[in-house]
Amino acid sequence: MSELSASKMHQGVKILHDPIRNKSTAFTDAERDALKLRGLLPPRIHSLAEQEMRVLGAIRSKVNDLERYLYLIGLQDRNETLFYRVLMNHIEEMMPLVYTPTVGKACQEFGHIYRIPRGLYIGPSDRGHIREVLDNWPHKNARIIVVTDGERILGLGDLGANGMGIPIGKLSLYTACAGIHPTQCLPVMLDVGTNNEELLNDPLYNGVERRRIRGEQYDALVDEFITAAQDMFPGVLIQLEDFGNANAFRLLQQYRQKTCLFDDDIQGTGAVALAGIISALRITGGELSDQRLLFLGAGEAGIGIADTVVAALVDEGMSVEKARQHCWFVDSKGLVVSDRGEISASKRPYAHKHAAAGSFIEAVKALQPTAIIGVSGQAGAFSREVIEVMGEINQRPIIFALSNPTSKAECSAEQAYDWSQGQAIFASGSPFEPVERGSRTFVPGQGNNAYIFPGVGLGAVASRARRVTDEMFLRAARTLAEQVTDQDLELGRIYPSLSRIRDVSALIARDVAAIAYSQGLSDREEPEDIMADIESQMFQPVYPHYA
Template sequence: MLSLSRSAFLKGEDRRRFFLAQRRRAAAAKPLVVSGYSLLRDPRHNKGLGFTEKERDAHYLRGLLPPACLTQELQEKKLMCNLREYRVPLHRYMAMMDLQERNEKLFYKLLIDNVEELLPVVYTPTVGEACQKYGSIFRRPQGLYISLEEKGKILEVLKNWPEKSIQVIVVTDGERILGLGDLGCQCLPITIDVGTNNEKLLNDEYYIGLRHKRATGQEYAELMDEFMTAVKQNYGEKVLIHFEDFANHNAFALLEKYCKTHLVFNDDIQGTASVVLAGVVAALKVVGGNLSDHTFLFLGAGEAGTGIAELIALEMLKQTNAPIEDCRKKIWLVDSKGLIVESRYETLQHFKKPWAHDHEFVKDLTDVVKAIKPTVLIGSSGVGRTFTKEVVEAMASFNEKPIILALSNPTSQSECTAEEAYTWSEGRAIFASGSPFDPFEYEGNTFVPGQVTQENFDKGLIYPPFTNIRQISAQIAAKVAAKVYELGLATRLPCPENLVKYAESCMYSPAYRQYR
C-alpha cells in the first residue's frame, strides 16, 4: 500500500517507469508458468513425467500425462539407457537435440552428469557431421537467422526474440566452422547469412540458407554495422558480442573495428589462446623450465595460431621483461606455403607479419622441425594428419618429452591422433588435442590425452578431466572477478566475501523447480 500511495505523487514518464518497475519485481517474485497442454510443450518449464500429483492438479495436466510420476534422476537413467542403444553418433546427437527442444532442464542435467560420455556427441567430433548435414536434420530453429534480406530491418528482427534480458550473444557468418570451412547458414545462436561459397551446399536441395555466393566488401560491412548497432540499441551497452568461426580476413578486422565501441570477444583468437597457454604452463611442470626456455613451432597461422602465439609471447614478456620482439623470436609459424620468414614479409597478411623471422625459407614441416628444433609443437591448421610419423619422430629425437598439441577439430581434422603421438614418440610425448581421444595403452602404461593434480600428470593429462568442469569454471570465474575488483572495474558492490561460492550460486541449475 505504501508503494501504491507513493505512485499518486508521480506524473507522466516517472509514473510509467514506477509501474514498469513494479511489474518487473512482481514477475521476478512469481515467474509466470503456462498451464495444461501448452506447459507440456514449453521446453523451459516442461518436466514430462516429473510433474507431481499436486502440480498436475494445479496446472490442468490431468489426463495429459500417463499416471506414473518419475523423479528427474529416473528420467535421466532411462534416457541414458536409450542413448546408449544408438550405434550412430549423429543419431545420438539428434536425440539430444530433440530432448533439448522438449525438456531443457533434463537435457542439461543429462549433459552435466554425463559430460565425458556426451560431450563428444554435442561437440566434436559429432557436431562437425551435424553442421555439415544440418539442413537435412533441421527440425526447429533455436536461434536467430539474419540474412541480407533483413538489411534495414535488423533491429526489428532482434525484437522478435522472446528474451529481452540478454547479456551474451554468440554470432557467426559460418565461413570457417571448426576445421570444416564454409558451412553457410547452418550453425550457432545468431547466424549472419551473407551467402556461401560452398558449391555442395548451393546445390543441396535441403540447404536452408541464401543460395548465392558470399557478399563481401561494402555490402558485408554495412550489414555487420547495422547488426552491431542494433544489438546495442536492443540489449544495451554492456551486452557481450562473441564472434565465432569467422574466416581470418573478417575475424581480425571485426575485432579491431569494434573493440573500441562494443564489448567484443573472439573465441578463436582470444579464448583458444588462453586455454592453450594454460596447457603449456601445465606441461612445463612435467618438462621443466620457463616459457622463455622453450621454442614453439605452430602449424597454422590463422586466427587460432597467431592468437595463441601472441598470448604466449605476452606471457614471456610478463615473466622476463624482455622486449616483445625478442619474445616473438622464440615462436615460429608455418602456414600453407611453409615457414614464415623475413623473405616473405611483403606478401604476408598483416596478422602474420610479426612472426616473419630471419631464417632461410623451409617448406616441408619435417624439415622445419629439424631446422628449428622446437620443444613445443602446436597444430591449429585445420588439416588432418599433418603431424606425420616423421614429424613426431623428429620431435622425439631431440626432446626427452616433446610437447605435442594437435588442436584442430573435429577429430577428422586433428593433426594426429593420441595413439600416433604416443606410439611414434615411444610413449614420451606430452599430448593434448582439440578433440577427445580415448585413453591409449603403450608398453603397459595407460595415457589419457589432455582435453591438475600429480595423478593427472602421471596419466599424461595437462588439463583437468571434464567431470570437474563446473568446479573449475567457478574457480576461474572467481579469479577473473577478483582481478576486476582489484582494477576497480566491478559494478556489483560490495565484493562478495567468498567469490567461489558466489560464482557457484550464479551457475545454472538443471534441477526441476516445484510449481504451485
C-alpha cells in the same frame, strides 16, 4: 468448444511444449490439477533421476553419434532442465556428442536433419530492421550471444547457415560448464551467403541462396547487428565464433574496445593452449622463456595462441620483440620468414629472419622446436618422421594436434605416443581414447576451448564487465593450469578431468570478475565474496514447483 475450455486446454498443452517449464512425467498430482495437465500425461510420476535413467538408456541404444546428437537436441527442445541434468552429470560422455567432434558432422548435415528452429538468423534482407528481428527473441534477458557467419566452421570450412550448430552447441556448454541460464543464451547466425557450391546446389540447404557478401555491405550488417544487440540487451557479451581469417582479426580489433566482446577462436584457443604448455612444463621441467614453438597453420587459432604466449612472456618481463622470437609459423607456403615477400598483417609480427623451409619437417629440423602445435586442419600432417625427429631433439617432446574435428587432427594420440616411444606430451582439440603402451596407460589431454570460454563469459556477465581484456584470458590460462593435479600429470594428462569443468569454470569466472572490478571495468559494486557471488548466479538443473 467454449472459450473457457479452449483456454484451459491451451494452458495445459502450452506448458508441455515449453522446454523451459516442461517437467514431463515429473509433474506432481497437485501440479497436474493446477496446470490443467490431468490426462495429458501418463499417470506414473517419475523423479528427475528416473527420467535421467530413461534418457541415458535411449542415448546409449543409438547406433551412431549423429543419432545420439539428434536425440539430445530433441531433448533440449522438449525439456531443457532434463537435458542439462544429463549433460552435466555425464559431461565426459555427452560433450563430444553436443559439441566437437559430432557437431561438425551435424553442421555438414544441418539442412537434412533440421527439425525445430533454435536461435536467430539475420541476413542482408534484414538491414535496417535488425533490432526488430532481435525483438522477436522470446527471452528479453539475453546475457551472452554467440554469433557466427559460418565461413570457417571448425576445420570444415565454409558451411554457410549450416554453421548455426556451432553457436547452439557453444551455448549449451555455457550452461552446462558455467551455469549461464538457458534463457540468457542467444545463438545467432549472420547468414551472409556461402561460397560452398555443394550447399548452393542442395535443395535442402536452409540458408540464403547466394554467394557471400563482402566489403561495405558485410561490414554494415555486422555493425548494425552489434549496435542493435547492445541496445536490445544492455551489457550483453558477444562471442565471435568461426569467422574466416579475413574478418575475424579485424572485427575483433574494431569492436573489442567498444563493447563486451571476444573471439573464441583467437583468444579462447590461445588461453587453452597456453594453459597446456604451462602444464607440460611441469613435466619437462623447463621455463616458458626456454621454449621454441613451431606452429603448423597461421590462421586465427595459431596467431591467437602465439599472441597469448607472447603476452605471458611479456608479463614475465620479456620485451614483445624478443617474446615473438619464441613463436614460428609454417603455412601453406612454408616457413614464414621476413624476406618471403607479401605476408598478411596478422602473420607479419612472426615473420622472423631465417632461411626458407618449404615443408614442415624441414622447419622442424632447422628450428629444433621444443613444441609443435597443429592448427592447420590437415589430417596426418604430423607424420611419423616429424614425431620421431621431435623425439630426437627433445627428451619429452610437446605435441599438440589441436585441429577439429577428430578427422582433421594432425596426428592421433596413439601415433604420438607410439612414434615417440611413449615420451610425447600430447594434447588434441577433439577427444581421443586412453592409449595402452606396455604397462602404462596414457590419458590424452583435450585442449578444448570449453575449459576457457564458459568461465570467462560467466566472469564477465556476473561482474557486468564492459570489456573483455587480454589480461582476463591470460589469467584464465594460468587458473586452468593451476587445476591440473600431479595425478593428472602422471597419466600424461595436461588438463583437468572434464568431470571437474564446472568447478574450473567457476574459478576462472572468479578471477575474471576480480580483474573487472579492480580495473574499473564494472559499474557493479564488488561483492565481499566474489566466489560466493559467482556460484549464486550459476544455473542448477532442478525442476521448479508450480503448486
